[in-house]
Amino acid sequence: MSKNKNLGQKVVSVIVAFLLSIILTLLCYIFCIYFGMFNVSAVTNAINTSGYCQNIVEYSEKSSAEAAIPMGLPESVFVDIFDVTETRTEAHNYITASVEGHDYQPDTSAAKERLINSIHAYVQESGAELTDEKKGNADKFADEIMTAYAKNIKIPFFNYFVMVKNAVMGLIYIAIPVLVILSVVAIIILIRMHKWPHRAMRYISYSTIAVSLMTFILPAYLMADGIYKRISISPEYVYNFLVKYIDNSLSTFFVMSGIFAAISAVMIVAIYIKRKKLEEKSRKHRHEHRQTI
Numbered sequence: 001m002s003k004n005k006n007l008g009q010k011v012v013s014v015i016v017a018f019l020l021s022i023i024l025t026l027l028c029y030i031f032c033i034y035f036g037m038f039n040v041s042a043v044t045n046a047i048n049t050s051g052y053c054q055n056i057v058e059y060s061e062k063s064s065a066e067a068a069i070p071m072g073l074p075e076s077v078f079v080d081i082f083d084v085t086e087t088r089t090e091a092h093n094y095i096t097a098s099v100e101g102h103d104y105q106p107d108t109s110a111a112k113e114r115l116i117n118s119i120h121a122y123v124q125e126s127g128a129e130l131t132d133e134k135k136g137n138a139d140k141f142a143d144e145i146m147t148a149y150a151k152n153i154k155i156p157f158f159n160y161f162v163m164v165k166n167a168v169m170g171l172i173y174i175a176i177p178v179l180v181i182l183s184v185v186a187i188i189i190l191i192r193m194h195k196w197p198h199r200a201m202r203y204i205s206y207s208t209i210a211v212s213l214m215t216f217i218l219p220a221y222l223m224a225d226g227i228y229k230r231i232s233i234s235p236e237y238v239y240n241f242l243v244k245y246i247d248n249s250l251s252t253f254f255v256m257s258g259i260f261a262a263i264s265a266v267m268i269v270a271i272y273i274k275r276k277k278l279e280e281k282s283r284k285h286r287h288e289h290r291q292t293i
Contacts, residue, residue, distance in 0.1 A: 009193060017203040020186040021210035026234045027179045028256045030172055035098050036252030038165045040099055043245060044092055050244035053087040055237030060149045063094045063172070067148075071141060077122050082149060085095040106153045115142045120132050126198040158237055198274040208260050216257035219250040253259075 023034065036042055043106040047053065060082045065075040097104035119138040123130050155161075185206060195201040228246050235241035 013190060013193060013200075013203045016186050016189050017206045018210075020032060020183060020190075020204070021207040021214070023179050023186065024207060024211045024260075025214045027176070027183065028211060028253075028260070030175055030179070032215070032249075032252045032256055033168070034172055036249040038168065040095060041156075042248050043095055044242055046245035046248055047088070047091055047155075049096075050237075050241045052237055052241045053084050054151075055093060055235075055240065056087050056091075056152050057082040057084050059235055059237060060145075060152055063148065064145045068141070070162045071137075073122065077118045078115070079118075081118060082111055087111060087153060090150075091155070094154055095158070098158055099165075101162075106150040108150050113140045113150060127180040138217075148152065155241070196205065196274075198271045201267055201271050201274075205264050205271065206265065211227045212257050212260035212264060215260065217255050221255040223247070223250060 024052065031221075032209075041240045047125070061075075061078045064078045064081070068074075090108075093094060094106060116138055120130055120135070120141070123138075190200040190203050191197065227241055231239070233242060
């Protein structure tokens with residue numbers, strides 16, 4: 001009867017530990033999505049580290065020079081028109097406004113003024129008269145260039161990102177407390193089922209080890225396979241930004257995996273120490289018992 005009871009206790013402990021690992025894994029994935037994928041800082045960090053703004057400047061200069069060919073304007077007219085710092089500021093402003101639900105049009109007035117002055121200077125240096133008509137054409141052309149520049153600053157599909165983020169966040173705020181409560185209940189069940197705390201801790205450690213592995217495997221596979229790096233997106237600066245953003249988002253999974261690996265290691269050491277103390281206490285008890293006999 002004792003053996004059957006012990007076997008039943010082990011079976012139930014394994015089942016509860018398995019359920020606990022599933023619950024904690026879901027909780028980890030949700031935290032990684034919250035602090036990684038849907039964290040605005042992950043987007044801004046990708047912008048800052050992927051060369052996004054510098055590439056926008058280079059792309060805008062190149063595309064503007066091509067658009068100016070019919071007007072007879074050389075590439076030199078567009079040198080130093082687009083500024084990296086201004087581009088980064090406007091990109092961040094656009095992200096902040098979009099997340100807050102506001103429509104934002106990047107401020108390109110400084111770049112427009114520089115472009116108009118550059119066109120006027122070129123016309124005058126070429127020996128042509130700078131008439132009101134030419135000034136009007138230059139202003140109109142500058143507006144077209146700035147419209148394209150502002151469009152380049154805006155992150156493609158970012159409005160959809162905000163929509164999905166807002167929808168998912170509502171579910172996350174419900175899921176987190178529910179999963180936390182379920183995990184606490186599972187841990188309490190394991191503790192109450194076992195007379196010795198280190199035995200309950202052993203099953204909990206099984207769960208944390210499984211969580212560490214399951215949180216590590218998927219992002220590791222995605223990074224090793226590089227499936228998201230094979231997507232076809234143009235221009236190139238958008239592709240570089242997206243790849244960097246996904247890399248940053250996946251890295252949060254590795255951090256969470258490391259945290260649970262560390263928790264598992266601490267628990268394993270604690271279990272070992274506790275078991276050794278109990279064994280030592282048991283040996284002393286048996287030795288004292290033999291002496292009394």
